[in-house]
Amino acid sequence: MREMIEEILTQARSRGADFADIRIANGQGTSISVEDGQADKIHSGESSGAGLRVLVDGAWGFAPTNLVTREELRRCLDDALAMARAASGHVTDRGMVAEVEPVEAQVDSDARTDPREVPLSDRVRRIFEIERVARERDERIVNTTAGYRDAAGTLTIANSFGTWIEQEATRCSVRVMATAQSGDVRQFATESEAGPRGYEIIEEIDPEAWAGGTADKALALLDAAPAPAGTFDVIIDPRVCGLLVHEAFGHNAEADAVWAGESILAGHEGEQVCSELVTIVDDPSIEGINGSFRYDHEGVPGRRQEIITGGVLQGYLHSLETAARLGAEPNGRARAQSHQDEPLVRMSNTFIEAGDATLEEMIADTERGLLLKGAYWGYVFTARGQFTCNVENAWAIEGGEPGQHYRNASFAGLTMEMLSRVDAVGDEISFDLGGMCGKGGQSMYVDAGGPYLRIRDIVVGGQQAAGSGQ
């Protein structure tokens, strides 16, 4: 196959491409869904194909195929060149790539237990057991689902610089959701584990603590009051911190947004942009968590990048193109959902570094505020630097003591203003937000985390009148 791929790349250069790359993917995956005591949906998918990309006269052309043959790749090359040429007459800001040394590498999977070698019936039994624990926790649990996925395959990355990387990858994930009902109130809670590892992820779970604890969280929310609306000092837990650093901040550090004029960070390199207590890092080299990888999908090694150090903006997350445009070193952040998609600049594992405060100290030192725990979803409007995060739980803090439990709270603000109001940073970090990030119609594996943080004067949206606010 290598001879065939290199021939296509050589043809691409000889026909006018300044750069060309090909990704060839082959993969298999299984998913199991257990709901209300029944493993009633078991799916198996096979994917294969190649994505061919060329850069001609400053414009990109892309043409993927599901059939990896010499004839089909030649057709893709014709199409990709034609696409690039159609666009090139209207390029006003030429595309480019940073020149990098070619990489030759073979990367093995980090999986200890290949999920394909675990009998399907054993996998079904294990997921059923996880769901059963949540289902039998309490009679107010009215729905339980447990979902499992595994994926294993190879990805070959080749480009006209001479890079040739063959990566084996295995992933497993499991998610449990419990819905509890009391009268007209219906609440739910979820928990998930995911990573570039093997079936050991599933084996390491203690169903009683993990699935049972999820059911307990849903049950507790039945008694929580609707959250108040107003402005509060908030203390956020590592999950909410992860959501915040990924959604509110991280997308602004993706260099394609910086280049396109969509990031509030653009033009502030080297400046103090937020509290000196805040250091923000994106690091794909952390072993075994959901956003980890060795090489990105352009064949560049993924390396740790401090985005903010002590409140000072240091740099961004780059693809080959954004590195060239912004005059930076590529740091390996271009990834694509499949061979049918083009690589985009993506975060990996994004987090705020630990500080020196304890949670107890932060609560004791807060006269009136909210403790926010558990992340649902986040949203960012990068161009304006505005974010919203939705959280599972809130507890009132009055006179340094936690009190009333609330549900369904969101908080919002301007990202850099919010990071400037951080006045206490917890002394331990954790990563609990392994999941998928959506961008440009593609989903990608990421993780995020951090310590407990206290942030002053944050707008919280809830259903209750503003009387509870400050």
Add this chain to the structure above:
Amino acid sequence: MSELLDLAQAAVEAARAAGADWCDAYCADVTEISVDVEKSSINNCATIRDQGLSVRAYTNGGQGFASVQQLSAHSARECAERAVAMSRAAHPDADFVALPEPAPFGEVAELFDDEMAGLGADAFVGWCARGIEEALAVAEDAIVQGGAGAGWGESALAGSTGVAVTRRGSSASLYFFVILNRDGDVGSFYEHDQARRLADLETEGIATKAAEDALKQLGSRPIPTARLPIVLGPLAAMGLVGSVIGAADAESVQRNRSYLAGREGERITSEVLTVREEPHVPAGMRSAPCDGEGVPTVPRTLIDAGVLTTYLHNSYTAFKAGVAPTGHASRGGYGSSVGISAGNLQVQPGGKTEAELIAEVDEGLYIAHASLSPHSITGEVSTTADFGYRIEGGELTTPLSTTLIGSTADELLGGIDAVSSDYREEPGFIMPSIRIASVQVASEG
């Protein structure tokens, strides 16, 4: 097209031979072209030919599903055998009754447009180039993002009950997101159009409108925290209506994970709201003569003066409930199994224009784009309203920033006090504006 159906039927035969009690197979062959606009420049053009098939098999009611990104006799057989193996590993499901029998249905006109399917990349590049020019003509410092694209193709569905359906479809879309950044004061706005027929697609004026609205978004400010009436523009209103219809998915209802469980036949919104589903509109974006299992689609009123008339069923949920399938089985492509979704939604217009609804509000919000969708399980709403305006004295005044809305489905839907007489129309869809009497708004003003 018959080749796809032949392949689907071969997969069905292979699944039956492997021991499936019931099965169906779906094949698709789709071509897409897309052009991207970044930073007011056309930098990227792509074309994709995507082919694949999937097989759904049942053994003792347990469902197995398998897919492959190939179209060949060998891949059809292998995929069928894999689906059957999956179904054997699933638990028997006593609630599974049958897959639907073949039923006659008519054609829906103009779902495929030869002119659109023949478009080359130059057409999309031209639309994007004109859009960039339009936005820059409105504001020379505009940053234009966006793109244009189209997809067309064929699909075939075959079932062990004798269902045999072939379809062709096409669609195209164009969108622009315009950003203005004037010393940190950011205004931005989005506009789009979509159509199945080239003749229906607006390729001019989209970027102009996005740029003009981006200008209006400059100078955004927070407002005081208060309970306020809100007027939802056509897209925000359709987002809310679509999410409510989505929560009527019978599978979620039967599984007790929808806030609409137990509400069929009950009033779920105020009586001013009536929503029709019209799946047979020629060239409608979500028009289809039959659903993803070959069950004929039917025009019907889904919300009748506030009353939810029916849940949306596929064959599994319908037979489990002891009712006839409603024609709402959906397939997102060959890679995904059968879900449930509605066709074209048409909200019945009211008696006053959007301008009149706004004029009646002394202090409130107008929201153009926002997801006010209640959470499908809890029915609670907690969202942000970035693309909107404050209403003061019956007029739109300052654009909003950092404005949150907290509510519930019952409060939002029960509080709808008016639907506008004027509306936005996209092929198959009718989208008036909606006013809600009072919701909790939080901001830092």
